[in-house]
Amino acid sequence: MTNFTYMKKNISILVIFLIAGLSTKMSAQQDPQYTQYMYNQISFNPAYTGSKEALSGLLLYRSQWLGLDGAPDTFTFSVHSPVDMRKKIGLGLNIIRDEIGPVDETTIDATFSYAINTGAMSKLAFGLKAGGHLLNVNFQELNEQNPGQDVLLQDNIDNNFSPNVGLGLFHYGERHYVGLSVPNLLETEHFDDVNNAVAEERMTYYLTGGYVFDLGINTKFKPTVLAKAIDGAPLQLDGSANFMFYDKFTLGAAYRWDAAVSALVGFRFADQWTVGFAYDYDTTDFEATNDGSIEIFLQFDLFRAYDMLVSPRFF
Numbered sequence: 001m002t003n004f005t006y007m008k009k010n011i012s013i014l015v016i017f018l019i020a021g022l023s024t025k026m027s028a029q030q031d032p033q034y035t036q037y038m039y040n041q042i043s044f045n046p047a048y049t050g051s052k053e054a055l056s057g058l059l060l061y062r063s064q065w066l067g068l069d070g071a072p073d074t075f076t077f078s079v080h081s082p083v084d085m086r087k088k089i090g091l092g093l094n095i096i097r098d099e100i101g102p103v104d105e106t107t108i109d110a111t112f113s114y115a116i117n118t119g120a121m122s123k124l125a126f127g128l129k130a131g132g133h134l135l136n137v138n139f140q141e142l143n144e145q146n147p148g149q150d151v152l153l154q155d156n157i158d159n160n161f162s163p164n165v166g167l168g169l170f171h172y173g174e175r176h177y178v179g180l181s182v183p184n185l186l187e188t189e190h191f192d193d194v195n196n197a198v199a200e201e202r203m204t205y206y207l208t209g210g211y212v213f214d215l216g217i218n219t220k221f222k223p224t225v226l227a228k229a230i231d232g233a234p235l236q237l238d239g240s241a242n243f244m245f246y247d248k249f250t251l252g253a254a255y256r257w258d259a260a261v262s263a264l265v266g267f268r269f270a271d272q273w274t275v276g277f278a279y280d281y282d283t284t285d286f287e288a289t290n291d292g293s294i295e296i297f298l299q300f301d302l303f304r305a306y307d308m309l310v311s312p313r314f315f
Contacts, residue, residue, distance in 0.1 A: 031183065031204050032074045032098050034062065035254055035262045035278040035295050037238065038224050038315050042078045042094050042111060044206050045181035047127025047170035049113040050082040050090020052301055060297040065282070065290035070101035080111065088115050090125070102138045107131065109164070122173035128165070129183065135160040162186070177315055179208040205229040212314045220244040222252075222314050240264065244314055250276070259284060260293070274299040 034040050040060055041048040057079040065071035080092025092111040097104065109131030115123040137157040168181030187202055210224035221243055228236040242252030242264060250266035260283055266276035280293040 032062070032072070032076075032096060033228075033236075033256075034060070034074075034076075035238075035240075035256075035260075035280055035293075036060070036264060036276055036297060037208070037226050038210060038222075038240065038242075039274075039276065039297060039299060040076065040078070041170075041179060041208065041315075042080055042092055043076060043096060044183045044204075045127060045168040045170055045179045045208070046092075046109075046111040046129035046166055046183070047113050047125040047168035047179065047181065049080045049092040049111040049125075049127055050087065050115070051113070051123075051125060051170060051172055051177075052080075053082055053087050055079070055081040055302040056300065058297060058299045060295065062293065062295040064280075064293040065286075066293065067291040068289060071290065072098065072100040074098050089113070090115070094129070094131075104136050106134045107164075109166070113170070118171065119173065122171065122176075125170045125172070127168035127170065127181070129168075130163075130165050132161055132163045135162065172315075175212045177208070177210050179206065181206045202231050210315055215243075218246045220247075220314055224315075242314075254278070256280075272301055274301075 031044060034043070037044075040058060042058075058076065060074075060076040062074040062076075063071070064073070075097045076095070078092065078094040080090055080094075082088070082090050090111075090113040092113075094107075094109045094111060096107040098107075099105075109129045111127060111129040113125045113127040115125040118124050135157055136159060139156055163186060164183075165185050166181065166183035167185065168179065168183070170177065170179045170181075172178075182203055182205055184203055205228070207227040208225065210222055213221045215221050221241070224240045224242070226236075226238040228238075236259075237257040238254060240252055240254035240262075242250055244250045248268050250264070250268075252264040254262040254264060256262070260280040262278050262280045264276065264278045266274055268274045274297075276295075276297045276299070278295040280295075281287070282290060282292060
């Protein structure tokens with residue numbers, strides 16, 4: 001690429017590098033990242049399924065690198081619930097659609113968990129998920145410098161299916177949680193062309209934790225952490241600090257190591273619905289090319305009338 005400024009302004013060119021290849025084997029786009037991961041843990045840990053002990057659902061939209069043509073957009077929908085009277089077995093469904101330039105990928109997973117009591121108010125859940133990805137690449141949407149000259153960009157990829165399974169552990173109580181998961185056990189090759197260029201999805205390891213402290217009658221404080229490790233990539237660390245007031249209003253901040261700082265806000269209404277918003281400010285050299293990232297979610301927790309929580313759990 002001779003025009004570096006143009007490359008930064010049009011992310012589609014980056015996709016050319018990722019797919020056409022700077023080498024003969026490289027990693028495809030990995031799992032989407034979330035700033036408000038503490039509310040969306042079923043996306044990467046199947047053991048979270050049913051942990052809210054209610055019918056719980058989430059709609060989340062993330063737009064990354066605002067102002068950059070072809071930047072990633074992520075849409076997430078999940079729903080999960082315990083399905084037995086003792087609330088030991090949980091079932092769920094998680095759908096993620098990821099779009100970046102000419103590439104879109106849809107992930108659909110069914111999740112299962114089984115929880116055992118480890119104390120009067122705590123449980124350890126074992127989780128399993130199974131599903132797959134559908135990958136599409138429309139090379140005609142790329143801005144090529146020399147149209148028609150790269151044989152790798154002539155044939156689109158249509159509904160390339162890749163199966164996937166994942167495992168997780170989740171220990172939780174009224175005030176804490178700790179999770180460990182590997183949501184993609186199958187290191188799938190998405191395509192292999194005549195020149196042996198391969199896009200591979202590698203195993204990703206997640207470690208999460210959080211604790212809720214009472215700072216007063218009407219104030220709670222919850223620090224959380226997420227560590228994400230991928231073979232061949234730097235360790236990603238996310239930390240957040242959230243305050244909840246009157247079990248309704250949440251205000252916090254987050255930091256992604258060497259990547260971004262974030263502001264978070266949320267509001268719980270009608271005892272069953274929560275809406276949240278986050279804004280990320282890029283702290284890398286890439287900051288000059290975009291206007292940050294935003295994330296919006298709507299969550300519901302439907303409890304039976306006799307099973308309402310006086311103080312809703314903070315995760």
